[in-house]
Amino acid sequence: MLSDMQRGPGFFLAIVVALTVAVMASGCAEKPPIRMVYAAGSVKIKGEPAPNIMIQCMPDGIDGPTSSAITDQTGRFVLKTDDGLEQAVVGKCKITLIDMNEGRPAQGEKVPPTRIPAQYAAVGPRGLSDEVRDDGKAIDINIVE
Secondary structure, X not given: OOOHHHXXXXXXXXXXXXXXXXXXXXXXXXXXXXXXXXXXXXEXXXXXXXXXXXXXXXXXXXXXXXXXXXXXXXXEEEOEOOOOOOOEEOEEEEEEEEEOOOOOOOOOOOOOOOOOOHHHOOOOOOOEEEEEOOOOOOEEEEEOX
């Protein structure tokens, strides 16, 4: 058996590094994997299908990508991630809606009314929220204002 003097400083440094790594690894719990599922739904305005509305679904309190879509002529959508996968993060989400038909008038011209109230175009206390569920329940939004 080697004495402490025969082992040298490199041996003790290796022990310190190994112990440090072991302590750090034991304190770092792995995050649960992000669960992603197919998510679809519809947007209606006063009960009527709302075509050409962009919907963004941002995970609320969960790390994960935002999913978005633009409604078709029947107001239906399928959420997709930025890389084109038809899926969204399971859990609560904040939702924003943007009217893609909204025109930008020339300077001095009257701004046409939008179909979507301003509070739904940004995340905030008066904004929209919902939940992406893994049971296939649709995200159906009806704007009544």
